[in-house]
Amino acid sequence: MKYLIINGPNLNLLGQREPGIYGSESMESVVEQLRQHFSPSGVDIAYFQSNHEGDLIDRLHQAWREGFDGVVLNAGAYTHTSIALHDAIRAVASMPVVEVHISNVHRREPFRHVSFISAACMGVICGFGTYSYRLALEALVNTK
Numbered sequence: 281m282k283y284l285i286i287n288g289p290n291l292n293l294l295g296q297r298e299p300g301i302y303g304s305e306s307m308e309s310v311v312e313q314l315r316q317h318f319s320p321s322g323v324d325i326a327y328f329q330s331n332h333e334g335d336l337i338d339r340l341h342q343a344w345r346e347g348f349d350g351v352v353l354n355a356g357a358y359t360h361t362s363i364a365l366h367d368a369i370r371a372v373a374s375m376p377v378v379e380v381h382i383s384n385v386h387r388r389e390p391f392r393h394v395s396f397i398s399a400a401c402m403g404v405i406c407g408f409g410t411y412s413y414r415l416a417l418e419a420l421v422n423t424k
């Protein structure tokens with residue numbers, strides 16, 4: 281089984297960016313630990329990050345064509361703005377997508393309470409720090 285983690289804008293700065301909210305661990309370290317955890321179960325994990333909306337959409341389409349078993353998507357601020365991402369997730373509906381947030385967006389500013397992508401996703405996990413990625417992967421693997 282192969283799964284793809286897609287991170288959106290500003291998540292390349294994870295570990296340095298607002299550590300009080302997002303923690304001090306880099307995404308490289310998070311992905312490395314996820315690979316160590318999941319590889320004994322035969323799960324391969326690929327990772328992609330972009331600050332550009334269209335690149336996120338292109339990668340979703342490509343993942344679907346490549347036959348990924350699912351995607352963990354942290355769309356960052358595009359979560360709260362992007363109808364195009366909503367449509368992209370729906371366009372590849374045979375490939376489950378789990379929406380993830382490191383922070384609990386519902387405890388933050390009101391503009392973060394709205395997600396344009398939740399309705400297109402299989403499920404949503406938020407608020408568990410970088411452990412949210414692991415929970416999302418567990419959900420994808422165990423509902424396969």
Ligand code: DQA
Nearest residue numbers: 354356357381382383385392
């Ligand atoms: C985030 C929450 C978003 O509101 C924010 O724009 C991000 C990160 C999170 O992981 O908590 O960039 O998706």
